[in-house]
Amino acid sequence: MGDSVDNVPGVPGVGPKTASELIRTFGDLEGVLAAAPDIKKPKLSQSLIEHADNARLSRELVRLVCDRPLPQPLDELALKGLPKEPLQQFLMDQGFRSLLMKLGGEEASAALPARVEDAIPFVHADYETVIAEADLDRWIASAYEAEVVAVDTETDDVDCIRANLVGISLATAPGKACYIPVGHGRGGEDLLTERPEQLPHPLVLAKLKPLLEDPTVLKIGQNLKYDLIMFRRSGIDVTPYDDTMLLSYDLDAGLGGHGMDELAKRHLDHACIEFKDVCGTGKNQVSFDMVPIDRATEYAAEDADVTLRLWQRLKPRLVPEAGNRVYELVDRPLVPVLAEMERAGILVDREELHRLSTQFGEEIIRLEAEVHEAAGGPFTIGSPKQLGEVLFDRLGLAGGRKGKSGVYSTDVNELERLAGEGVAVARLVLDWRQLTKLKSTYTDALQQQINPATDRVHTCFSLAVAQTGRLSSTDPNLQNIPIRSEHGRRIRHAFVAPPGHVLLSADYSQIELRLAAHMADVPQLRAAFAQGQDIHNLTAEELFGVIDRDTRAKAKTINFAILYGISSWGLAGRLGVDRGEAQAIIDRYFDRFPGVKNYMAETINQLREKGFVTTLFGRKTHLPGIKGKTVGERQSAERQAINAPIQGTSADIIKRAMVRIGPALEAAGLDKVRMLLQVHDELVFELPEGDVEAAKPVIERVMAEAAEPHVKLSVPLGIEMGAGRSWGDAH
DNA sequence: GAAGTCACG
DNA sequence: ACGTACGTGACTTCA
Numbered sequence: 001m002g003d004s005v006d007n008v009p010g011v012p013g014v015g016p017k018t019a020s021e022l023i024r025t026f027g028d029l030e031g032v033l034a035a036a037p038d039i040k041k042p043k044l045s046q047s048l049i050e051h052a053d054n055a056r057l058s059r060e061l062v063r064l065v066c067d068r069p070l071p072q073p074l075d076e077l078a079l080k081g082l083p084k085e086p087l088q089q090f091l092m093d094q095g096f097r098s099l100l101m102k103l104g105g106e107e108a109s110a111a112l113p114a115r116v117e118d119a120i121p122f123v124h125a126d127y128e129t130v131i132a133e134a135d136l137d138r139w140i141a142s143a144y145e146a147e148v149v150a151v152d153t154e155t156d157d158v159d160c161i162r163a164n165l166v167g168i169s170l171a172t173a174p175g176k177a178c179y180i181p182v183g184h185g186r187g188g189e190d191l192l193t194e195r196p197e198q199l200p201h202p203l204v205l206a207k208l209k210p211l212l213e214d215p216t217v218l219k220i221g222q223n224l225k226y227d228l229i230m231f232r233r234s235g236i237d238v239t240p241y242d243d244t245m246l247l248s249y250d251l252d253a254g255l256g257g258h259g260m261d262e263l264a265k266r267h268l269d270h271a272c273i274e275f276k277d278v279c280g281t282g283k284n285q286v287s288f289d290m291v292p293i294d295r296a297t298e299y300a301a302e303d304a305d306v307t308l309r310l311w312q313r314l315k316p317r318l319v320p321e322a323g324n325r326v327y328e329l330v331d332r333p334l335v336p337v338l339a340e341m342e343r344a345g346i347l348v349d350r351e352e353l354h355r356l357s358t359q360f361g362e363e364i365i366r367l368e369a370e371v372h373e374a375a376g377g378p379f380t381i382g383s384p385k386q387l388g389e390v391l392f393d394r395l396g397l398a399g400g401r402k403g404k405s406g407v408y409s410t411d412v413n414e415l416e417r418l419a420g421e422g423v424a425v426a427r428l429v430l431d432w433r434q435l436t437k438l439k440s441t442y443t444d445a446l447q448q449q450i451n452p453a454t455d456r457v458h459t460c461f462s463l464a465v466a467q468t469g470r471l472s473s474t475d476p477n478l479q480n481i482p483i484r485s486e487h488g489r490r491i492r493h494a495f496v497a498p499p500g501h502v503l504l505s506a507d508y509s510q511i512e513l514r515l516a517a518h519m520a521d522v523p524q525l526r527a528a529f530a531q532g533q534d535i536h537n538l539t540a541e542e543l544f545g546v547i548d549r550d551t552r553a554k555a556k557t558i559n560f561a562i563l564y565g566i567s568s569w570g571l572a573g574r575l576g577v578d579r580g581e582a583q584a585i586i587d588r589y590f591d592r593f594p595g596v597k598n599y600m601a602e603t604i605n606q607l608r609e610k611g612f613v614t615t616l617f618g619r620k621t622h623l624p625g626i627k628g629k630t631v632g633e634r635q636s637a638e639r640q641a642i643n644a645p646i647q648g649t650s651a652d653i654i655k656r657a658m659v660r661i662g663p664a665l666e667a668a669g670l671d672k673v674r675m676l677l678q679v680h681d682e683l684v685f686e687l688p689e690g691d692v693e694a695a696k697p698v699i700e701r702v703m704a705e706a707a708e709p710h711v712k713l714s715v716p717l718g719i720e721m722g723a724g725r726s727w728g729d730a731h
Numbered sequence: 732g733a734a735g736t737c738a739c740g
Numbered sequence: 741a742c743g744t745a746c747g748t749g750a751c752t753t754c755a
Contacts, residue, residue, distance in 0.1 A: 380752095380753075382736095382751095382752055382753065383735095383752080383753055383754080384734085384735050384736070384752095384753080385735090385753080385754080386753090403734095403735090405733095405734070405735090407734085407735080409735090410735085410736085411735075411736060411737085412736080412737070413744090433736080433737080434737090436751090436752090437736085437737060437738065437750095437751080438738085440750085440751055440752080441737085441738065441749095441750055441751060442738080445750080445751085465748080465749095466747060466748065467747075468746085468747060468748095470740085470747065470748075471748095472747090472748055472749070473748085473749080474749065474750090475749095476749090476750085477738085477739085477748080477749045477750065479738095479739060479740075479748075479749085480737090480738045480739035480740085480748075480749065480750085481738080481739075482738060482739075483738095483739075484738085484739080485738095488738075507740095512740090512746095560745075560746090561745060563745090563746070564745040564746040564747095565745065565746070566745075567743070567744080567745065568743095569742090569743050569744055569745090570743080570744055570745040571744090571745080572744075573743095573744035573745085574744080574745075630742075631741070631742050631743085632742055632743065635742080635743075636743095639745065639746070640746070640747090642746085643745085643746040643747075644746080644747090646746090647740090647746065647747060650740095651747095679739075679740065680739080680740040680747085680748090681740065682740085
């Protein structure tokens with residue numbers, strides 16, 4: 001990366017370094033200063049400000065070194081005012097223990113021990129249940145004193161939009177944790193039939209609010225987005241915060257899951273009390289408000305205790321290992337943004353979905369009869385096993401291929417092949433499959449997902465699932481709403497804006513190919529994007545010398561193959577040519593675009609050496625499969641290694657756009673524009689009709705400039721936008 | 732709970 | 741010899 005601090009005065013032999021590298025070299029900020037006793041302070045400051053990879057770090061360096069008024073911040077700094085105690089909070093946040101001790105005394109840094117004490121056992125009996133007001137006050141005071149507190153909320157539902165608060169747990173030191181019940185025994189049937197003695201819910205929240213919002217106390221959570229939403233619903237804005245799930249994700253993506261139970265096993269060698277041991281499972285499961293309070297305390301306080309201990313293990317690894325970039329710049333600030341998107345939800349036309357369900361249902365019944373007729377008897381069309389036997393055994397069609405479990409493949413490729421050969425039943429099954437898919441997954445299911453209180457659908461975005469840094473969406477998944485087929489597209493038209501409003505969709509045009517052109521440094525591709533040329537036409541021209549429908553389609557397939565980590569077998573299968581021909585095309589591609597070949601070789605080398613690959617923002621994806629037993633496993637890791645930096649950089653960029661879009665809109669006076677959805681390269685907004693023309697340029701600018709200043713791209717990022725009454729109309 | 736299938740980028 | 745692209749989540753059938 002090109003950002004460097006040239007000629008750092010007073011640091012002989014250090015050479016060009018980014019701020020993060022300086023920190024890494026000397027252990028912490030104090031080390032940097034110690035190594036540079038005769039630093040020309042203002043000059044260092046200016047230099048760091050201009051070149052450092054963490055603007056916030058730079059600013060605090062300047063503040064520390066110069067003790068004079070700060071120049072205007074460069075990046076995120078512009079988005080937020082400084083907290084009350086910026087330096088102390090920042091240092092604690094960064095894990096600069098020794099400096100904190102010097103400035104704030106021993107007690108200020110007690111929460112971040114240089115070495116984690118392994119010996120403190122988990123003793124459930126030591127956890128405290130807070131029933132009296134004085135005890136609550138004592139715990140709050142202890143959190144202020146520790147300047148760090150792990151927080152966990154217990155509720156009666158995994159869906160935090162409709163969940164009720166049942167209790168809150170706090171931990172201020174390993175082994176020192178409490179549980180504050182507020183909603184137990186609310187009309188339970190078996191376990192608790194009346195409300196046991198508890199502090200009133202509003203009182204507890206009123207007492208916690210100043211603590212949770214205090215800039216000098218760091219709040220720590222595991223999957224904090226959930227708790228943030230719960231607190232936001234009560235008018236509490238938790239800040240500042242750390243999330244152990246995200247720390248794990250940004251440090252160890254690819255090495256395992258990031259749920260608390262798994263992290264506790266991995267890092268603390270501790271088996272947490274499992275939720276199902278407290279609440280049961282299946283039809284015997286009860287919600288948390290029905291759990292007796294003493295049992296609830298063991299479970300809930302342990303969660304906060306574990307979270308605090310995980311933070312002590314993970315946070316100190318951040319600067320040395322993760323380069324401190326994606327966590328600070330991307331993932332952590334995204335949490336409240338996603339929380340607001342989930343809270344907002346999107347309006348769905350229930351009647352339209354119902355009409356589509358009815359319509360699809362009637363068509364499915366017709367198709368079912370036709371399939372059975374053609375097959376010579378009834379069978380379960382939805383059973384791949386039965387369908388395969390009907391097609392390839394009963395009807396005796398040729399070309400049946402059995403997989404390792406001994407069933408014939410009947411997927412879309414196979415059925416399309418048969419349909420192309422004139423097998424009528426194959427086309428009927430394809431149509432039946434499409435409509436049952438649309439009905440069961442979308443038109444039926446989405447109606448069930450509409451929240452009766454808001455009349456809207458509230459998805460849950462997960463930050464720590466995808467190996468590459470992408471988000472994922474569940475309950476319902478709003479990142480796979482149909483668009484490609486005509487029937488499917490009608491479902492998109494059921495996602496609408498309320499009266500007087502429209503939906504605006506903004507998407508990055510071919511962002512992954514643009515990033516590949518930049519990362520592999522391919523002059524022709526860069527020039528084509530700079531001039532707005534059609535990129536598949538360019539590939540067709542380079543590879544085949546002619547541009548027509550056929551060569552362009554082939555070129556498009558090849559461009560995708562490049563992004564996914566090419567193999568001659570895979571390309572052959574997609575293009576319908578033999579393997580030798582596919583290999584010839586690949587060779588020709590590498591010949592025309594040698595940067596791509598080099599990029600792939602370098603990336604795989606890096607993977608073999610380090611065990612991970614990185615995005616332009618420094619996000620890691622570990623791929624232990626590169627050391628796998630089989631060739632297949634190792635080649636799979638190689639393909640992932642090619643794709644992960646591209647897909648991951650794209651994810652980093654749109655996430656940064658999401659973090660910056662709110663403040664940018666606010667600065668433009670567009671406070672009624674709400675971001676609702678992210679679909680990997682697309683953002684969907686809901687806004688008053690009259691705001692569309694003002695909002696478009698703001699959104700476009702933020703998205704187009706989202707990589708800057710930390711990453712300088714050699715290709716422009718193109719944005720396409722549209723607005724309409726429905727999501728379907730916004731494209 | 733695994734396998735197969737298919738919706739999206 | 742190996743293998744039919746990268747990343748997800750939801751639904752259905754069936755053991």
